[in-house]
Amino acid sequence: MNSLLESNVIFRNVYCFWAANPGNAEQCTPVGAVAVKDGLLPGGLEWLAYVMAGLSVILLIVNVYLVFAALYTYVDRRVLAKFQGRIGPNRVGPFGILQPLADGIKLMTKEDLVPAGADRWIFNLAPVVMMSSGILVLAVLPFGKDSFVVDLNIGILYVFAITGVNTLAMFMAGLASANRYAMFGGMRAVAQLISYEIPVVLSVVGIVMMAGTMSLVGIVEAQKVPFIFVQPLAFFVFIAGSSAEMNRSPFDQVEAEGEIIAGYHTEYSGMKFGVFQAAEFGAVLITSALIATLFLKGWEGPFLPSHVWFLLKLFFFAFIFIWIRATLPRLRIDQIMAYAWKFLLPLSLINIFVVAAEVLLLGDQITDSSGVSMDLTTSDMWIMAGINVVVAIVAVIGLAKITGMDARESTKVANVTRVIKGT
Amino acid sequence: MLTYLTGESLAQRIEVACPDAVKGWKRSDLWIAPESVLDVSKYLSTAPGMKFDLLNSISAVDYIDHFEIVYHLTSTSENLSIVFKAKVYGRDNPALPSVISIWQGADFQEREIWDLMGVTFQGHPNLKRIMLWDGYEGHPLRRDYLEPPR
């Protein structure tokens, strides 16, 4: 797969640094490649250079991801504390920034308990599965201009396929723990995550139709206008659905601490618990990155470097998730399911039909070697944005009325409580 | 405003329905025979002009030679409040009828009295320890209870 060498700066540099000259002459000519004159490895070992380049990219990405996940736990706690009128962690290091490190040391040194009745293998495997699904998604995310591990042509499909494994990990953890609260958590996870997968995936169909590609890099490039304006309905469904996907409030049924203690990871302690936590906080980062990529032009932006833009957008959405978490109470399991099937699913279907019609009417048909595709100009997209904002408002309000999801309307809150004068 | 019925006026009303139930009265207190607690309660909870629908509390007092079970009742419709008491003699197995069939609120209170005082309520469907654990010996709220040596 030569595309890695062509597209990925880090990969190309490491490869050119190691590989013998005759082997890398072709790839190391483009600008930006650091080629040692003779290469450090003898000839015939280009495959080893290739492997080392791959491993170094993996090492870099995974470590950056974990550091950001750890940093995000700190940000989450600090911001949450600000919302609640508290101070938050401020003791370890300047402004408490080393708190994640202290937490990590604490978790590492804790005893690793396995319940007596637990299915040991599955119990130990669950955190690994949970973590790996998060890490695998990183392979296709574009972090900045020309910064991605691989540009899969089915990128978004791959992302949904991999994140779907989360459900399995939670179910494994819940069932293997031999704890009834954990089982509640596992069962809730299966019910909720599978239900929300559908509206989330369907909401992305509209984006794929407009971009004409499933590659995340392609989707970023296709956004002449950020899709958050062009498809507000899809954005709404995606942000609601994905916060359910990663068990954030108000959909944190799976680990509702007030109801089922900690859900599927009730019985986990020590670093296994830490891995679950890291995976969860990582999931927020990945979801924020996905939202930024799909709806807010990803790494594109003026003046600042592309990576900075990407991080800014990522943390903007991560902040919104903290905000939602600090504000909203939790829904009941049946209300959550009703919300997915009665509200989000119709909305995503409406979005698909409206976007499909608009692309068909406004787009110009292009036939090239890869097949037939629709091309949309910037002005087309602004027209679509105008129409879709109206459609979104009408659809959300109308559907809320039809399905009875508007609690204020259906329960008539005003003046329920009478006041009795005297005795 | 609640009116507290005196023992005497209450006794007159009860004697109409349940003769032989009343044992005596003094000021606001009224003593009835323990075996007629259920009949009196039934009457009090349904009698026109009274309808005691709220059982405020059931208390038990250990007077060494007898236990006194005190019922505080309130009628929310007639704004009346009364007290009636029943003396239960014997320390081995003091017993009187349960009023749980009339007031559901008696459930926990009767269980508590049995648990801590050792007064049995006949007809209680679930008379077991409530504050202490199953298997506890003795009834600690009795005056002669001594902590078992460790």
Add this chain to the structure above:
Amino acid sequence: MSLSEPITVNVGPQHPSTHGVFRLRVTFDGELIVDLEPVFGYLHRGSEKLAEERTYTQVITLTDRLDYVSSMINNQAYVLACEKLSEVQVPERGSYLRTIAAELQRIASHLVATGFLLNDLGALATPLMYCFREREKILDLFEMLCGARITVSYMRVGGVFQDAPEDFWPAFKTFLEEMPYYIDEYEQFLVGNEILLMRLKGGNTVSKEQALNASITGPVLRSTGFSWDLRKVDPYEIYDRFDFDIPVGEQGDNFDRFYIRLQEMRESLRILNQCFKQIAPGPVRANVPYLYRPPAGDAYGRVESPKGELGFYLVSDGGIAPYRCKIRSPSLLNLSAIKEMLVGWKLADMIVTLGSIDINMGEVDR
């Protein structure tokens, strides 16, 4: 009909949302509750037995520890029972100070109830923190009154422990001025929240007849639409002098129980404002000896605590210690109909209902 194999779960005694060490043995069919049995006693300290070993004044410290979020009102119920025993006359200013302390405590207790209900709803401590912010101010006022914040032991037979210090009154006035704004804030944020309405409305209802039959009192009884408040129906202390209303609900559901508490805070503020205007200088405590010996007899003193009717049945044999001190705890009796309220609802509703009934294990187990 059972959809799946029923499983039995011990919810508690160590559970984040059972408000202490309450235990429910619940049988679930999936998420549905098919059967449950409350199990008490994990916080049983034998307060009634301990009271028999202490003098009348010393028992006041025990009452602090019953419902530890409404200590003032526990004190009040106990000293009222003592005063009924011996017919002590409380000086005017003493009564006013008691009423001020009790109504402040009622607001504090309702704030705790509201905050923890929202916590049970899954609002991740944010409303709880906002409620506790105001509770802190009340506790600061208590600290001025008696030096303690939780276990106050402020009231004595025949009055209160001491007069309020000079700097209490400006702080009290500031609190009275600020609090309505904060109650508005709670109401705006909480009652306007759709998820809260979806969760609380229409669920776990109890009817008036059912509630009365199960000896349920307090906000849970009033939520059924029945106006029953001992401050009105059987005015103790000086409550007959104040102009205040009793908020009642309509359906007896979780929302009504929650909303009544918000409204009761407003009514308590009205009472406090009137207290602030009416209170006049004077003695705060009748001349009652430390080793106080009421005449032999019995008395049942009761007050409207934030949870319901809190009663003390005291029997005196003429000695310095109560012969018997029975505590009628509203928290315990409010749980009488818990099975009827919960069976057929879901796990999440169970937690919310426990929060909306507002039980306090210190009082349930005593």
